[in-house]
Amino acid sequence: xxxxxxxxxxxxxxxxxxxxxxxGDLTRPDNSRVxxxxxxWDKFDxxxxxxxxxxxxxxxARHALSDDGTxxxxxxxxxxYRVGSLLQELGFWILNDVIWRKSNPMPNFRGRRFTNAHxxxxxxxxxxxxxxxxxxxxxxxxxxxxxxxxxxxxxxxxGQERLRDKEGQKAHSTQKPEALLxxxxxxxxxxxxxxxxxxxxxxxxGAVAKxxxxxxxxxxxxxxxxxxxxxxxxxxxxxxxxxLLEIKQKRAEPRIPFGWLVERxxxxxGTVLYDPNRRLTAKVRADGTLVCSSPQGDHxxxxxxxxxxxxxATACNGWTFWHLNVEGRSVPIDVLRQKLRAxxx
Amino acid sequence: xxxxxxxxxxxxxxxxxxxxxxxGDLTRPDNSRVxxxxxxWDKFDxxxxxxxxxxxxxxxARHALSDDGTxxxxxxxxxxYRVGSLLQELGFWILNDVIWRKSNPMPNFRGRRFTNAHxxxxxxxxxxxxxxxxxxxxxxxxxxxxxxxxxxxxxxxxGQERLRDKEGQKAHSTQKPEALLxxxxxxxxxxxxxxxxxxxxxxxxGAVAKxxxxxxxxxxxxxxxxxxxxxxxxxxxxxxxxxLLEIKQKRAEPRIPFGWLVERxxxxxGTVLYDPNRRLTAKVRADGTLVCSSPQGDHxxxxxxxxxxxxxATACNGWTFWHLNVEGRSVPIDVLRQKLRAxxx
DNA sequence: TCAAGACCTGAATCCTGGC
DNA sequence: CGCCAGGATTCAGGTCTTG
Numbered sequence: 001x002x003x004x005x006x007x008x009x010x011x012x013x014x015x016x017x018x019x020x021x022x023x024g025d026l027t028r029p030d031n032s033r034v035x036x037x038x039x040x041w042d043k044f045d046x047x048x049x050x051x052x053x054x055x056x057x058x059x060x061a062r063h064a065l066s067d068d069g070t071x072x073x074x075x076x077x078x079x080x081y082r083v084g085s086l087l088q089e090l091g092f093w094i095l096n097d098v099i100w101r102k103s104n105p106m107p108n109f110r111g112r113r114f115t116n117a118h119x120x121x122x123x124x125x126x127x128x129x130x131x132x133x134x135x136x137x138x139x140x141x142x143x144x145x146x147x148x149x150x151x152x153x154x155x156x157x158x159g160q161e162r163l164r165d166k167e168g169q170k171a172h173s174t175q176k177p178e179a180l181l182x183x184x185x186x187x188x189x190x191x192x193x194x195x196x197x198x199x200x201x202x203x204x205x206g207a208v209a210k211x212x213x214x215x216x217x218x219x220x221x222x223x224x225x226x227x228x229x230x231x232x233x234x235x236x237x238x239x240x241x242x243x244l245l246e247i248k249q250k251r252a253e254p255r256i257p258f259g260w261l262v263e264r265x266x267x268x269x270g271t272v273l274y275d276p277n278r279r280l281t282a283k284v285r286a287d288g289t290l291v292c293s294s295p296q297g298d299h300x301x302x303x304x305x306x307x308x309x310x311x312x313a314t315a316c317n318g319w320t321f322w323h324l325n326v327e328g329r330s331v332p333i334d335v336l337r338q339k340l341r342a343x344x345x
Numbered sequence: 346x347x348x349x350x351x352x353x354x355x356x357x358x359x360x361x362x363x364x365x366x367x368x369g370d371l372t373r374p375d376n377s378r379v380x381x382x383x384x385x386w387d388k389f390d391x392x393x394x395x396x397x398x399x400x401x402x403x404x405x406a407r408h409a410l411s412d413d414g415t416x417x418x419x420x421x422x423x424x425x426y427r428v429g430s431l432l433q434e435l436g437f438w439i440l441n442d443v444i445w446r447k448s449n450p451m452p453n454f455r456g457r458r459f460t461n462a463h464x465x466x467x468x469x470x471x472x473x474x475x476x477x478x479x480x481x482x483x484x485x486x487x488x489x490x491x492x493x494x495x496x497x498x499x500x501x502x503x504g505q506e507r508l509r510d511k512e513g514q515k516a517h518s519t520q521k522p523e524a525l526l527x528x529x530x531x532x533x534x535x536x537x538x539x540x541x542x543x544x545x546x547x548x549x550x551g552a553v554a555k556x557x558x559x560x561x562x563x564x565x566x567x568x569x570x571x572x573x574x575x576x577x578x579x580x581x582x583x584x585x586x587x588x589l590l591e592i593k594q595k596r597a598e599p600r601i602p603f604g605w606l607v608e609r610x611x612x613x614x615g616t617v618l619y620d621p622n623r624r625l626t627a628k629v630r631a632d633g634t635l636v637c638s639s640p641q642g643d644h645x646x647x648x649x650x651x652x653x654x655x656x657x658a659t660a661c662n663g664w665t666f667w668h669l670n671v672e673g674r675s676v677p678i679d680v681l682r683q684k685l686r687a688x689x690x
Numbered sequence: 691t692c693a694a695g696a697c698c699t700g701a702a703t704c705c706t707g708g709c
Numbered sequence: 710c711g712c713c714a715g716g717a718t719t720c721a722g723g724t725c726t727t728g
Contacts, residue, residue, distance in 0.1 A: 019701080026702060029665075029718040031658045037701050047433060077442040077467070078703060081429025088392060088426060096459045097422040099444050101496050102700090107719035108492055110704035111481040114441045114532075115720080117494035119701080120465075122422070136456040147453055149462035151446050151496070156700060159723050174701055187459075439703080476706080481718095491720070600716085649716055662716060 001060035001198055001219065009064045009217070010133075010193035013072045013184055013205050015176065016057065018079035019044070028109050037173045050079065054086050057198060062090055062126065064196060070095065070132045070188050071124045074176070080120045092124040095132065099151040100180060104158075123188065133193075138186050138287040142259030145302065148187070154179045154263075163202050163228060171228055172202035179263045181208040186287065189214050203229025210236045212286060239269050239286060258303050258318070258337075259288025266336045273303075273322040274330060280310055282322065290322075303333070346405035346543055346564065354409045354562070355478075355538035358417045358529055358550050360521065361402065363395070363424035395424065399431050402543060407435055407471065409541060415440065415477045415533050419466045419521070429467050437469040440477065444496040445525060449503070468533070478533050487528065499524045508547055508573065516573055517547035526553040534559050548574025555581045601682045603648050603663065604633025611681050618667040619675060625655055627667065635667075648678070 019037060026034040044050040061071060071092060073083050088094065098121040105117040125132045139148035154177055161178065163171040181204050189195060191213045197205035200218030202225060209216035210233055220226040261267040262284060269286040282292035291300045292310055299309040303318025311321075319334040406416060416437060418428050433439065443466040450462040470477045484493035499522055506523060508516040526549050534540060536558045542550035545563030547570060554561035555578055565571040606612040607629060614631040627637035635651045637644045644654040648663025664679040 017701095019703085026704060027658070027660065027718095028699090029662070031653075031656060031661055031666075032698085034702075034704095035699075076701065076703095077429070077439050078701085080442075081426050081433065081439075081467075084422070084426025085430035094422050094426075096461065097425075097465070098459060099446075099463055099496065101444075101446075102721095104700075104721040104723095105494070106700045106702070107721090108702080108704060109718055111492075111718055112479055112704050113702090114443060114468075114484070115492045115494045116441065116702065116704095118444055118496050120442070122426075123459075134457055139459070147456075147460045149450070149460045151444065151463050155722080158700065158721095162700090170700085473703080602715090647715070650714075660716080662718075664716075665718090 001057070001064050001196070004064040004196070004217070006063055007066045007069075008194065009196040010066055010069045011072070011185075011189045012061050012065055012069070012196045012198065013074075013181065014057070014061065014197065015074045015174065015199050015201065016054065016079065016083065017044075017199065018050070018075060026109065034106075034109075035170075047082070051082055051086065054079075054083055055090070058083070058087055058090055058092075061196075061198060062092070065126055067126055068131045068133070069126060071126075072121055072184055072188070073124075074100070074119055074121045076116070076119050080122070084122050087122065087124055091127055093126070093128045093130075094122060094124045095134075096123045096150050097121065098123060101151055101153045103153055103155045105156070121184070133188050133190060135187055135190075135287075139183075141287045141289050141302070142183065142186065142263065144258060144288075152180070152183060154183075157204075163232065172225060175202045176204045178204055178208050181205055182212070182263050182286075185209055185212050185214060200229055201225055203232050206233045207236050210238055213238050241270060241283070258333075260340060261333075261336050262286060262288050266340060267324075267333075271324070273324060273333065275307075275310065275321065276323060276330075278323075278330065282306060282310075346402070346409050346541070349409040349541070349562070351408055352411045352414075353539065354541040355411055355414045356417070356530070356534045357406050357410055357414070357541045357543065358419075358526065359402070359406065359542065360419045360519065360544050360546065361399065361424065361428065362544065363420060392427070396427055396431065399424075399428055400435070403428070403432055403435055403437075406541075406543060407437070410471055412471055413476050413478070414471060416469045416471075417466055417529055417533070418469075419445070419464055421461070421464050425465045425467070432467065432469055436472055438471070438473045438475075439467060439469045440479075441468045441495050442466065443468060446496055446498045448498055448500045450501070466529070478535060478538075480532055480535075483531050484528075487531070493532075497525070497528060499528075502549075508577065517570060520547045521549045523549055523553050526550055527557070530554055530557050530559060545574055546570055548577050551578045552581050555583055558583050601685055602633065603678075603682075605685060606678075606681050607631060607633050609685060611685060612678075616669070618669060618678065620652075620655065620666065621668060621675075623668075623675065627651060627655075 026036060028034060044053065065071060073087070075083055100119045100121060102117050105115055108115045140146065142148065157175045157177040162175060165171050185195065185208050192215065194215045194217065195205060195209045196217045198219045200206065200220035203218055206216045206218045206229060218229060220229065262269060267284055269284055271284040273282045273284065273290065274280065280292060280294055282290040285291060289301055290303055290306045292306050294310045296310070296312065299306045303322055304316050307316030307318045307321040319337055320332050322333045323330040324333050410416060420428055445464045445466060447462050450460055453460045485491065487493060502520045502522040508520060510516050530540065530553050538559050540550060540554045540559050540561045543564045545551065545565035548563055551561045551563045551574060563574060565574065607614060612629055614629055616629045618627045618629065618635065619625065625637060625639055627635040630636060634646055635648055637651050637655055639655045644651045648667055649661050652661030652663045652666040664682060665677050667678050668675040669678055
């Protein structure tokens with residue numbers, strides 16, 4: 001990081017290692033063994049060693065970060081208090097801490113503690129008075145027109161998204177979900193800005209940055225992970241239509257925010273939706289809004305607002321109005337909400 | 346706190362002040378600053394002053410706390426990283442951090458940040474290896490028979506519960522909801538134990554402790570708040586029915602040795618047991634041990650020992666591992682223990 | 691082919707008492 | 710303190726197997 005020109009980076013996302021102690025094996029109640037994190041890069045002798053490591057990378061990050069840039073750090077109770085304390089000492093100004101609530105955390109097998117169901121992100125500016133980027137309206141749109149809160153419910157990375165090696169084993173022990181990085185990048189950068197991840201790992205930050213048309217730099221010590229990340233990011237297509245990335249204003253309604261479908265990957269930005277008669281089309285944008293051209297003119301906004309506008313009506317339930325092509329059949333997007341709602345219950 | 350006998354307190358709940366107005370040292374008037382350098386030094390001084398205040402009360406708390414006691418601290422991003430970092434340095438061992446998710450937080454008015462919708466609690470033991478209290482089954486019951494997670498959704502204190510003065514103004518600016526303290530006290534203490542709150546404020550900790558039949562001590566510098574808290578707690582009635590307080594705890598149930606099943610005739614010597622996949626068999630002997638021949642060799646000993654041996658594992662719960670044929674169905678031998686336990690009650 | 695159920699796994703500071 | 714043995718303990722989501 002020290003090699004980067006001073007102040008050249010617009011946003012930093014960092015997931016520093018933190019394993020200070022490796023106990024014996026943890027087994028599940030059925031006696032199967034939990035495949036924990038035991039990578040060599042993840043070991044520290046004591047608090048002091050961890051603190052100097054942390055101070056070092058944080059000050060390098062501070063050097064690389066532009067004056068108006070922001071820093072995100074993610075961690076758990078093992079390390080986040082040390083990181084947060086040190087970044088305050090280095091002059092960073094905490095804007096929020098954000099809780100990543102995991103919908104599917106690993107249970108506590110011994111019944112000795114609360115299920116560890118979250119991780120903490122700290123979002124900080126370089127100092128108290130800076131003009132940092134916060135795409136307030138995008139966040140609000142992603143949250144169905146309610147202010148985005150500091151607690152985010154997002155599943156851990158598993159299934160198809162999880163990178164695996166030839167033997168089907170997870171390729172990286174702490175791969176972050178793209179939905180998390182989507183929200184981070186959307187919140188605190190503009191298209192074209194430069195994002196740095198100093199602990200690149202499987203490259204989730206780069207993959208999301210590339211898709212959202214941000215520039216990115218990843219630093220990774222392990223050549224194996226670097227290769228993995230390169231391969232992964234090569235397959236990512238930047239969103240083609242710059243309009244889909246435009247940061248917008250205003251939107252409409254309730255329960256499961258439509259934006260979550262986008263974040264969660266149930267709906268790709270750019271997906272085409274149809275009205276019930278298949279006369280009109282609308283495109284899904286990255287912030288969970290739609291764009292639609294109709295004989296009456298162009299419309300953009302929430303699924304509800306655009307649905308109403310193209311009908312010349314005052315109200316519309318976008319969930320039942322807009323349809324999706326699924327294997328040749330037209331299906332209301334509400335099925336995705338139901339799917340997501342089921343997942344989140 | 347220093348006046349309390351060392352190790353006399355079973356649990357501490359602390360909501361330390363953090364507005365940087367603790368006495369003269371921490372006061373930071375909002376006067377204009379000369380330049381950035383002064384600003385940085387100024388800030389450093391503030392952090393330093395807050396840190397010494399924190400180190401002081403934390404070490405006093407450590408002195409008062411019994412070796413098997415636990416400490417809870419609640420805070421926000423302004424101070425929680427300093428508190429967490431310092432308590433680690435003092436030797437406390439973090440068990441969980443817990444997120445209090447507010448269902449009704451104050452919105453962010455200026456739209457420059459995420460809505461600050463949570464506070465953080467740190468739960469810590471006095472050191473790494475202690476026998477702290479955690480009422481696992483109580484927490485599980487509170488959560489619809491699912492393990493209690495580290496994120497708690499609880500509304501802020503308002504309405505009837507909020508203490509008000511004669512003019513109808515809130516009597517204390519940071520009154521905590523009793524639901525929050527209820528969960529804290531229920532999780533980490535037993536009835537009759539001693540709870541200390543060194544920043545007593547409106548006395549929520551005392552009110553809940555009294556109702557749940559814990560003993561309590563409150564420390565409060567402001568006489569006005571102390572008076573308020575006394576009045577409030579005087580009106581609280583301890584729960585009359587001890588059963589309401591009873592902590593459902595499987596661990597406290599009488600231990601039933603496997604051999605008793607044989608002694609009591611619930612299991613005949615010579616009975617054949619099976620592993621869950623019905624690949625292996627073991628025979629019950631008159632002394633309550635098993636004999637088992639497996640591809641890896643012969644084994645003899647307790648149900649747990651033999652179960653572990655045949656799996657090549659280091660541990661095994663024999664009660665759930667070994668099965669019995671009952672009318673054609675395979676049933677874990679634990680059902681016999683339950684039967685005997687019922688007979689013995 | 692489909693539905694039901696078995697099986698696998700995820701950043702985890704994960705037991706306790708007696709000798 | 711170390712060692713040993715008894716015995717208590719899991720949720721959600723995705724994939725695979727079976728009928």
